[in-house]
Amino acid sequence: MMSPRLSIVFLNFNRLEETRHTLERIWQFCENRDDIEIIGVDNASSDGTREYLRSWSDRIQVIELEENTGIVGLNKGFEQACGDYIFVLDDDSYPVDSACLDRLIDCLDTHKDIGLVACRIETPLEVPVRSWHLPLTDIPQESMAFVGCGFAVRRVLFKRVGWFPESFFLYQNEMEVAFQVAGSGWHIHYAPGCRVVHREAPKGRTGWRQVFFPTRNTIWLIRKYASPPFSVYFILSRMAIGLFRALQAGEFACLVKAVNQGLKANIVREKPSSDMDKRFKTFWLQNSLIHQLFYLFKDPQKSVKKYD
Template sequence: MITPLVSIVILCWNRKEDVLESLRRIRDIEYENIEIIVVDNCSTDGTQIAIEEQFPEVKLIKMFKNIGIEAYNIGFKNAKGKYIVILDDDSFPRRDSIGRMVEKFEEDEKLGVVAFDIRNYYQYDEIINKKIDEIDNNKAIVSNNYIMSFNGAGAGVRSDVFEKVGFYPEEFFLYCNEQDTSFRILDSGYKIQFFYDVVAYHKYSPKNRASWRAPFYYTRNAFWLIWKNYPFYFALRSTIHLMYDCIYHSMEQSTWIYIKAMISAFLYMNQIKGKRKPVQIHIVENLRIPFNLSFTFYK
């Protein structure tokens, strides 16, 4: 099997036990030619010391403060692999997934992103895993009715695609970064494809970990996502709908957070100045963006 270098990039912040477990699982990967990069967003829980002591093979990059998803970009820029695997600090790939991912990329030069099948770590099912081994590795779940983004808890990206379209939108700080990047990848003519046999496990919390950060950044960034990527008519229509939703759900859920996020989007829209590049209409019409997700945290 072809074994080009694969760079695994993880961003962590105050999740010491989770990231340590993820790194232990990564050691079990059945693919030898990998480098592991962990970018720590100035954790205060001992994460940095623990990684240095227990995982000397990891390239640890230490941030001077929490800079959000911009830290991912620092990891991407330091990656030397032909392909980059993006993980959360509480996710890890199935031991055979990296090799399978590489096979997908090597077979299709227009495949820009391999979207992993992200499974709930707390619902691990050995029977399902055994069945996967028996299924045709090259078969993918594909729909002609829509195109898709990817989940940052498990995705593979060609390094040269990142270099061509740019990395994550640093102005977003948190959330919607995968969707924004997907618009640019798809508009450049590359495919984003989901493969059920390329698996990652993610520790979906049994309790909602949402604070004000999630609804605020999801909502604010939804406006910026629209303004950066949608053609004028679609941007105007979607902005009006999103403004209505902010007002409606604020009253419904007795919170000001959506209104604050909407105001912030307008007040600080200079952060996306010069970054607007409308994508092709068929991408807007067919790429599924979960705009309503931001309005579910207080229900």
Template sequence: MNPLVSIVMLSWNRKDDVRESLTRIQEINYDSLEVIVVDNASTDGTQKMLEIDFPHVHLLRMYKNVGIEAYNIGFENANGEFIVIIDDDSFPEQNSIQRMVDRFNEDSELGVVAFDVRNFYQYDETENTVGSTDKIEGNHYIMSFNGAGAGVRKSVFKQAGYYPEEFFLYHNELDVAYRIWNNGYKIQSFSDIVSYHKYSPVNRSSWRAPFYYTRNAFWIMWKNYPIEIAIRETLFFLQKCIYYSLEQSTTIYLKAFLSAIFGINQIKDKRNPIKKEIVQKMRASLDLAFTFYR
């Protein structure tokens, strides 16, 4: 019998997307699934829709929008040996759960299967291309994962502390990826393990994305980097904040830096430097913060 897999979705005011994603999940070819939706106090009728249309789904209600902290509530309540993480506008391809479980069973050091996250709006063009079993990796770098589609061993995830609740939004995958690698597990992507995601500009067209990406980039350095690298990269990143503030006529990056400084108490007890080689080999750009106002 297949091991139980828990699909954990975080929702917030995307009722129609949640309905579509859960409808697609019902088509998955895997016989041992539980679905958990953690709702961040939606006001658009999401919870009522879930109660009526998807009574089999385990609904966890937050009293307010607590950001990614709500994901951790879902992870801790998951009963599966493996957890599949999705957004409220993403879903796994029909055969990807079985393929994911097979990869985990083949390699005890595999901590996370990073799905090949594809654009839902090109679904008709890509659904028939799923099938190659190539492993996507490089010889000189290591990778994080995309929270719109990833499978993780619950034991590995719990050991790493789940997502950093203090981040609220963005860069949470990278932060936990550092810890997973540092604990001796791997993150790998396979081209036949696919999820589809509605890439939406809705939440990325305001100050929220550049602010949280910038602030959390500093916190990632201060929490995880060895001291000499943390100092060097902090100064380098601060220079970028100043440059892009002038280039884009915005103060958001500097406000984010000040927020990181004044909010440092939120991470002061969470600093746990990882191995230098992991920082050097991680394929992740913190410069994403600077792309939203161009």
């Protein structure tokens, strides 16, 4: 087998049917290709997913973890990857066709200033899933960030910025990587022709997780990248946004714990350049209470909260 150009890495945890669907679709596009390798990482599943992946071990690399480490479990797959580029998927996401894989490779081959390619995320009915991480218009362009269920990145660059942050577990890991990629002088490119279906399976996405991890991890990001006194405003805004979600989910204790950990953790501050502050304007607006309230009353559809 030739050295792979692209390593496809996906992570799963107790979602057997989703993993089965995703892997069968990926294999459909890669079965006859020797320039692509597939790596499946299991986060200590107990529902038969691990055994199912073992049945594929003669065709793909399977990594079995002894405990659920969250999104950082993907790092084990990244460390084993040999491709020039890494294509990251969830256990419920897959590329629309094989052309998507070729477009990712070609984009990174021909644009030496692009470090990461953000894919268009859509439903199984081909409806785009709008996220504040991505541009709102489907034309190739610079992107602030990316969505974790469908992106490709230069392996050497990804390794240099430290893969996904180990402490985050879930949510906002994309933003930390985006900040690091930008700080390293690379661009993130939105390629709507690279289409990824995300089925958004609800299993495992419980209410407390969506209160605790986005709140805590965003406070960490604010403390790391925002300058005083703006950092104080953004932290208070995020606490208010978290309170709203905690009341919706009935998870107030999780919010208290998230804020406590967010404020007490030892964070080494990095001062972004003025250009980076402009580049990440959408992130700051997304975590501004004034901005959220403005759009909530003006046009609820513009207050995009997907993949928070």
